[in-house]
Amino acid sequence: MVMMVMMMMCVCVCSSGALAVSQLSPLACWFSSMLYCFGGAVLSALMMADAPVAPLSNTTNLLIASLMWYLVFYCPLDAVYSLASVWPVRLVLTGMKEVTRTWKVVGGVTQAGRKYKDGLFVMIAVGWAKGAGGGLISNFEQLVRGIWKPETNELLKMSYPTKVTLLGSVLFSLQQCRFLPIQTHHMIFIYTLFIVTNKMRMMMMGSSSYPFSSLESVLYKTLFVRPLTFSPLTDSTQGSDQTPKNSSISDQKSANTDQRNPEEAENAKKKD
Numbered sequence: 001m002v003m004m005v006m007m008m009m010c011v012c013v014c015s016s017g018a019l020a021v022s023q024l025s026p027l028a029c030w031f032s033s034m035l036y037c038f039g040g041a042v043l044s045a046l047m048m049a050d051a052p053v054a055p056l057s058n059t060t061n062l063l064i065a066s067l068m069w070y071l072v073f074y075c076p077l078d079a080v081y082s083l084a085s086v087w088p089v090r091l092v093l094t095g096m097k098e099v100t101r102t103w104k105v106v107g108g109v110t111q112a113g114r115k116y117k118d119g120l121f122v123m124i125a126v127g128w129a130k131g132a133g134g135g136l137i138s139n140f141e142q143l144v145r146g147i148w149k150p151e152t153n154e155l156l157k158m159s160y161p162t163k164v165t166l167l168g169s170v171l172f173s174l175q176q177c178r179f180l181p182i183q184t185h186h187m188i189f190i191y192t193l194f195i196v197t198n199k200m201r202m203m204m205m206g207s208s209s210y211p212f213s214s215l216e217s218v219l220y221k222t223l224f225v226r227p228l229t230f231s232p233l234t235d236s237t238q239g240s241d242q243t244p245k246n247s248s249i250s251d252q253k254s255a256n257t258d259q260r261n262p263e264e265a266e267n268a269k270k271k272d
Helices: 002-024 026-047 059-074 076-085 087-115 120-131 138-144 160-176 184-205 213-223 233-258 262-271
Strands: none
Touching: 002 026, 002 059, 002 076, 002 087, 026 059, 026 087, 026 120, 026 138, 059 076, 076 087, 087 120, 087 160, 087 184, 120 160, 160 184
8 A cells, every 4th residue: 555655756746847857857856756755754753853864774665766756757658647647547546545645644743642642733744744744845845846935835835635634633632522422433434535525526527626715715705814904194194185185275376366466456456
């Protein structure tokens, strides 16, 4: 299963535009693929003040990931990439990837819970980082390939994997702190069933929306959109602007009367 998940990770890297980099710099392509495969473990290790190279200490997983990287990018006739791109095979690989996501989130929450027993927000952050680390450090992964796209930051516009991983991290953290009266294995089964079936539905229907998209938009418009307000200073400034305008008009009238001919002034006095 680990082999299939690593293959899917390398296929995602190849689909994101790393094929050209593989011909220019195989080392940069390999490093980018390893970041995508072990990004969650590296990011969570940094957050827990552990060595960021600790996830690479498992030689077996590193060799499997390197083998899958070589087969995806350099296999003759692109046989492995073409096989992984077939829709039924891609469907199975995606399901395995979502199952692995659940275990990554659970592992991150459990790891943070051992060190910070009541640190709810720490558990959420570490579980989120371990489950969606490849997407959260995507900008750094792009820099390795010589690309800089700050508008693709996951915090600015989160993708579906990042959102569903955050949801799972919140649920498992609440369950770890005993705010949710449910067993861990029941929570794992429910969450895994939800993300797998929802991902399969999205792939079959060709849509990118998930079940909570409408609820998310309603909450965003309700809580985070500032209503339009009219400052009272605008009225006062308008009133203050009107006063000098009136005074200027009276000054112009007095100046016009002073500039009249002296004969017209004498005639006006006689009439008075």
